[in-house]
Amino acid sequence: MTVSARTDAGPESFLTEQILGDPDREIFEGQSQWQPHGRVFGGQVLAQTIIAAGRTVEVGAGEPARPIHSLHGYFVRPGDVARPIRFSVERMRDGRSFSTRRVHAMQEGQVILSMTASFQEPAGGLNHQDTMPQAPGPExxxxxxxxxxxxxxxxxxxxxxxxxxxxxxxxxxxxxxxxxxxxxxxxxxxxxxxxxxxxxxxxxxxxxxxxxxxxxxxxxxxxxxxxxxxxxxxxxxxxxxxxxxxxxxxxxxxxxxxxxxxxxxxxxxxxxxxxxxxxxxxxxxxxxxxxxxx
Missing domain, CATH: 3.10.129.10 (Hotdog Thioesterase)
Structure with a gap:
């Protein structure tokens, strides 16, 4: 899987390119969006981590895809926009309905973000939600x-x-x-x-x-x-x-x-x-x- 990373495009461009894969761990690499202060925007690393983790969630023929349903991450160190980020994805478990991944985003061998993400195949069940509050329209x-x-x-x-x-x-x-x-x-x-x-x-x-x-x-x-x-x-x-x-x-x-x-x-x-x-x-x-x- 290859996705180009450009600094003049939308957030979907700041994704990842796979550079190494094995049965238990895969490595992806991504570039950063320029920021005036030189530090990587945290949301960018979150997005790249989701893409890297999600690209390792495979399902068999005829099985529904497993969308991400949750993530929990810690920002450990600030990132440098001038340096590439590597994403190490560990396949923690692939169960009958859920897949769990642990990802470390790293620069110069040091972790800048540690995240666990979970993916679930679509399922029915109880359904309720908060009501959307009233607000003026964006236009x-x-x-x-x-x-x-x-x-x-x-x-x-x-x-x-x-x-x-x-x-x-x-x-x-x-x-x-x-x-x-x-x-x-x-x-x-x-x-x-x-x-x-x-x-x-x-x-x-x-x-x-x-x-x-x-x-x-x-x-x-x-x-x-x-x-x-x-x-x-x-x-x-x-x-x-x-x-x-x-x-x-x-x-x-x-x-x-x-x-x-x-x-x-x-x-x-x-x-x-x-x-x-x-x-x-x-x-x-x-x-x-x-x-x-x-």
Missing amino acids: TLPSVADKYGHVDHPAAKHLAYGRPIDLRHVREDLWSQPASEQVAHQELWLRAVGTLPDDPLVHAAVMAYASDYALLEPVIRRHGIAWIDRRLRAASLDHAMWFHRPARADEWMLYTQYSPSAQGGRGLGMGRMFTPDGSLAATVAQEGMLRLKG
């Missing part, structure tokens, strides 16, 4: 490019035009100034820029990529902080995601987020992704380091 909200495209600064240009996800806050964004209302919840619409291939694994990977956007914002919103605040030091520590129902990542999804707690230099963000018809597609959780220097 009525300004894009990041609308708000910051005119700013003559490299970081603003990257924010406006260099990211492969179209993200639109329902409340005011926190890039340039704190929120007027200090609450621990927010809503935003997002979708991939362009059209993605009809591969459920790719859509799950891009959803994971996008899920890393803004998930800690309810914490800083609650405390009247903006991303531009030079005192702020932030980093993702771990990330968990559950995929409930099929969704296309190149169509709008409402991403509702809230923070139940912040303490000890850490903050917890929880999120839900809904399709426009109200289907709950995924639930996300992330804890991050959030410190104010000085």
Whole structure:
């Protein structure tokens, strides 16, 4: 399996190329999307890890595919955008209904992300979900490019035009100034820029990529902080995601987020992704380091 990795395309391009395979472990390699600060975007590594793990989940002739249904990962070290990332996939188990994989994303022989992912063949059963909250439609909200495209600064240009996800806050964004209302919840619409291939694994990977956007914002919103605040030091520590129902990542999804707690230099963000018809597609959780220097 070979997928090209380019830095001028959407998130589906930052996938992986298999370079080594054996019965128990396979190695993939991927390149990184450029970032102004030189550190690899965590969502990119999540997406690449899903692709690498998913490409090792094989089913027999006539058997249904096994989509990913959950992942649990720890961000161990920051990644360098200038260096390739290798993904070592361990086949932990292939059962009658579930397949489990452990993946280590590595640079220079050191782990930067450790993840366990589980895949399940489609099945029936009990079915209920949260109700999608009311929110203004994405077409009525300004894009990041609308708000910051005119700013003559490299970081603003990257924010406006260099990211492969179209993200639109329902409340005011926190890039340039704190929120007027200090609450621990927010809503935003997002979708991939362009059209993605009809591969459920790719859509799950891009959803994971996008899920890393803004998930800690309810914490800083609650405390009247903006991303531009030079005192702020932030980093993702771990990330968990559950995929409930099929969704296309190149169509709008409402991403509702809230923070139940912040303490000890850490903050917890929880999120839900809904399709426009109200289907709950995924639930996300992330804890991050959030410190104010000085």
